[in-house]
Amino acid sequence: MTTRESLEHLLAEGNQIIEQAEEQLQMSNRNHFHMNEDYTNAHLELEQLSEDIDRMMRSANHQQKEQLHRFQLVVREKLNDMILDEVDVTRFE
Numbered sequence: 001m002t003t004r005e006s007l008e009h010l011l012a013e014g015n016q017i018i019e020q021a022e023e024q025l026q027m028s029n030r031n032h033f034h035m036n037e038d039y040t041n042a043h044l045e046l047e048q049l050s051e052d053i054d055r056m057m058r059s060a061n062h063q064q065k066e067q068l069h070r071f072q073l074v075v076r077e078k079l080n081d082m083i084l085d086e087v088d089v090t091r092f093e
Contacts, residue, residue: 002060010056011071017045021078028085035085043082050075 021042028039053072057065 002056002064007056007060007064007067010052011067014049014053014071014075017042017049018074018078021046021082025078025081025085039082043079046075046079046082050079 024039024042028035050072053068053075057068057072060068
């Protein structure tokens with residue numbers, strides 16, 4: 001069973017990762033879609049976060065699953081934004 005502490009830790013850490021990804025998205029857009037190592041790392045961290053959420057959902061109770069599901073939607077939205085930016089870059093190269 002997922003503990004409340006482990007859930008809170010994942011959410012807090014996840015929010016930091018989402019903020020970093022958002023910063024990288026904004027920087028990328030300001031720099032005409034220039035992707036750097038920080039951008040790539042933010043993308044990889046989001047993917048790892050998504051996997052961690054999936055893993056935690058397996059042992060969560062109903063209420064925790066609902067909270068994790070909503071959080072997963074936010075993570076996947078950021079991942080999609082990053083993927084679409086990468087597609088835009090390759091289209092204009």
